[in-house]
Structures are given as structure tokens and as C-alpha cells.
Amino acid sequence: YNPYIQDNLAFSLQMQIASEQYYPGFARHIYLKAYRYNLHLLPKSLLIEAGAQTNTVEEAMNAMEPFSVILDKVLKGQ
Numbered sequence: 001y002n003p004y005i006q007d008n009l010a011f012s013l014q015m016q017i018a019s020e021q022y023y024p025g026f027a028r029h030i031y032l033k034a035y036r037y038n039l040h041l042l043p044k045s046l047l048i049e050a051g052a053q054t055n056t057v058e059e060a061m062n063a064m065e066p067f068s069v070i071l072d073k074v075l076k077g078q
Contacts, residue, residue, distance in 0.1 A: 002036055007043035014074045023066045
């Protein structure tokens with residue numbers, strides 16, 4: 001059971017939309033799984049994967065700056 005599933009899904013969709021607006025192609029698709037990963041504890045929870053098996057650690061670290069810009073804009077409602 002996840003009482004915050006609607007809040008978390010709405011938040012992730014806002015992040016996806018902002019990502020496409022400010023950094024087109026930056027984010028991948030949102031995947032829904034039956035697992036909770038502690039996302040049931042608080043609203044506006046996200047599970048973020050930085051990079052993939054095809055990315056270097058440097059690329060994943062470099063992605064954190066645009067991610068932080070997107071997160072800031074969504075949290076501020078911009």
C-alpha cells in the first residue's frame with residue numbers, strides 16, 4: 001500500500017515535463033513498478049537513477065546540475 005502514490009506520480013510527471021521543457025531529451029521514461037522503495041513514506045518522493053550501464057561516472061555526476069535546476073523549478077512551481 002502506498003498512500004502517496006498519486007502525489008508521487010504527479011510530482012514525477014511535473015519533473016518529466018520540466019525536464020523536457022528546459023533540457024529536451026535529458027530524462028528517460030517514467031517506469032511504474034509494484035515495489036515501494038520507501039516511496040510510501042512521504043509525498044513528493046522520487047527514485048532517481050543517474051545514468052545507466054552505458055554512462056560513465058563523470059557523465060552521471062554531470063547530470064546532477066541540470067537535475068538540480070529542474071528540481072528547483074518544479075519545487076518553486078515555475
